Every structure is written in C-alpha cells, then in structure tokens.
Amino acid sequence: MSNPHSSFPLMFSQVDVTAASQPRSVLSQGEEQVELLREVLAAQDRTNELLEELVSTMATRERQRNQELHQWKKANPDLADDCRTAAELLSKVQVEYLDRLTEEINDTQDDLVDGEFMLNEFIDRYGPRLAHLNGVIQVLAQLGTNPTASTTESQA
Template identity: 65%
Template sequence: MSENRRSRESFFSQIDVSHGGAASGPPVAGNTNFELVGVLREILAAQDRQNELLEELIGQLNAAQRQRANELGQWKQANPHLARDCRIAAEALSKVQTEYLANLTEEINENFESLRDGEFMLNEFVDRFGPRVAHLNGLLQVLSQLSATGDPANTSNTP
C-alpha cells in the first residue's frame, strides 16, 4: 500500500506559489530568474516523465492489438468457411443498414421542426431509431472483423 502511494506521488510534483514572506519590498531580479529557471526545469522533468509513460502506454496498447490480430488470424485459419460466410453476411447487413439509414434521414427531414422544438419528439425519435442503429453498427463491426482478409501481423498501427 505504501509502495503504491509512493509510486503515485512520483507522478506529481509540488510547486510553492505562495508569497515568500512579509512585504519586504520587490524581489531581487537574480533570485526571481533563478527560481523561474528551477520551476521550468521541474516542468520539463515532469513532461519528460509524462512522455515516458505515454510511450510505455503506446507499447502496451500495440502489444494487445497485435495479440488480438494474431488470435483473429488463427481463428480465421481454423474457420475459413465461417470467415467467408461472415463476409457475405456483412455485405448483406450493410445493404440493410443503408436502407435503414435512408429511412432514418427521411424521418428527420420530414419532422425537422417538431424534432427541433419538442423534447418529447426528439426523445421518441432517439428511442425508436437509436438502439437499432447502435446494434446494427455493432453487428457490422463484428462481422467485418471476422471476415477481413489480409495478414494479421500487419494490422497494427505502426508508423
């Protein structure tokens, strides 16, 4: 527990911005510049640490993405017929989604005024169309990922 607290404390630094003492006159220019340089160095060190943490995070995310891509590639090799069927189903469902979106946009265009002015009508519209759009998108995404062709090792987002 105390080790966890120490690691969290290393993420944060403290900078004293309070007045140094009683009003004894203007600060000496050399002291102010020295303090400013010190604060800027602390900020730079914190940014360097933040960059290191971001690089580690990117590495972890890339490793997880590569692992998922490899597992997906293995699944496709083990189930080539199902992957092909998923591609056909994704194409068919895409056509269904296109038609559904056409109906949705027609509904919006016909009822624009009432949707804009009436909260009840807008909520009714979202309740009627929202879940189906979300579910269609989710299904299409799954089918597309299962049917995608290509080398799974090259699917990571490396520059």
Template identity: 50%
Template sequence: MYTEMTLAKELLRMSLDPRQFSAMFSIDVSADPRTEAANQSKIDANELIVQLLRQMVETQKREVTLLEEISNHLSQGQKQRVAELNQWKEANPKLAEACRYATETLSKVQTQFLQNITTEVFENEESLNDSDFMLNEFVDRFGPRLAHLNGVLQVLSQLSAAPPQQPANTNPQ
C-alpha cells in the same frame, strides 16, 4: 538644453563607459562593492535559472519514459486482440469469408435504413421539434434497431476475412 555637440559627446561618453554594458557581455573589474553585489546576485540568479532548467529537463525525461510505458502497456492488449482475431480467421477461413459477405450485405441494408431515417426526419421536422411525444416515438422506432445493427456490423466486420487480393495485370503489350 543640449546642443547637438553636447548630446553627441554625452552619447559617446556613455557608449565608452564599461559600466553601461550588460554583465553577460563584459566583465566589470571596478572595485565598487555595489557592483560586486549586483554581479553576485546576477550570478546567483543565473545559477538558479540553470538549476531550474535542469530540473525541468529531468522531469520531461521522466514524463517521456512514463508515456512510453503507458503506450506500450495499452498497445500490448490491442496487439494481442489482433493476433487472436487473425488466428481465428486462419482457423475458420470459410466463416471469416461468410462474415465478410454478410458485412457487405448488411452495410447496404444499413445505408437504406439510414436513408429511411433521414427521409422520416425531413418529412416530420416540425412535429419532431414541437412535440416530445413525436420525438420519443421516433427514437423508440429507429434507435434500438440502429444501435443493434451497428453492433452486429462491427462484430461481423472484425471477424470478416480481408477481401481476396486481385493479381496485378501482367499482360505484356
């Protein structure tokens, strides 16, 4: 059994022993060949880690470059479509304005149509759950009309002119 004094002496001896420190924080100058081999293996491991980290950084740089190229490639088509739509709107301002009004009107129709659909679902919830025939009948009745209405609204909204800008109130008080 260690006494307190013996334990304290042992801890002091261990804390002053240079071999107890990590090679990262100190240099071991002992002539022990096992220590030299261990230090060399630590250096080799550190060099390997550094090389792997460099490879990872290079790979990430290449990935970033490729992602930038993909992004630029995809955005070019979108920019071209936006430019063509803007040219069409400028060439056909009255038609673009008419498309805007049609979009607003059809949006109201779509809202009412969706209200009718939800009412139908609430009223026939049990029969829709229990009967495949009723579910198919419901989808056949509302599905195509909803899909076509959404498609028409999408086209009209893309072709519609932006609403006219309201001038800011500049009434001096």
C-alpha cells in the same frame, strides 16, 4: 448571563504555520526561473516515460488481439468468408435503414425540434436498432476481413 460554552473543553488549538527553522535560500529571479524550468523538464520527462509505457502496452495488446483473430480466421476460414458476406449484405440494409431514418427526420423536422415527446419517440424508435445494427456489422466485418490484409496491417 453566563457563557454556556465555558464548561466545554476547547476543541481547537493553535497550529504554528510559520516558516521552517531553516530558511530557504533566496534565489535571484533568473535562478528561480531556471529551477522552475528544470522541474518542468523533469515532469515532462516523466510524462513521456509514462506515455511510452502506455503505447507499448497498447501495441502489445493490439498485436496479441490481431494474432488471435488471425488464428481464429485460419481455424474457421468458411465462417470468416460467411461473416464477410453477411457484413456486406447488412451494410446494404443499413444504407436503406439510414435512408428511411433521414426521410423521417426531413419530414418531421419541425416536430422534432419543437416537441420533446416527438424527439424521444424518434430516438426510441431508431436509436437502439441503429446502434445494434452498427455493432453487428462491425463484428462481422472484423471477423470477415481478409487474413492476409490483417496480417500485413498488424506488421506495419
């Protein structure tokens, strides 16, 4: 039988993977370790520089955010007070909600552990409401913080 692939041109060629024409100088074990440590140190220095830039950028954004929040509170002092009051009231609602949630967990513990359906029902029933309530409280609390307290925190 003839070879069916003989009529096709070769798709692969050989690649020379031998060492470069200039051989690398042979280092003693101690010199090699020193060189590796220098490389590690240089990489660590670069990592430190990048981290410093990142912290600086984040601090600048946080200062700007605090300044904008402070300006908003000065422009809307009554609304800031109302936000603080609303956050306190919703926190009480949240405590009651968590109390009911934990009661249900304790009452249906075995069903939640053993039944996928019951666990999904529980999560669907309580999860989104709890997440949204936490988000609303967080926003109201942040908008309702005392302007002098947020100023001193951002300056610290």
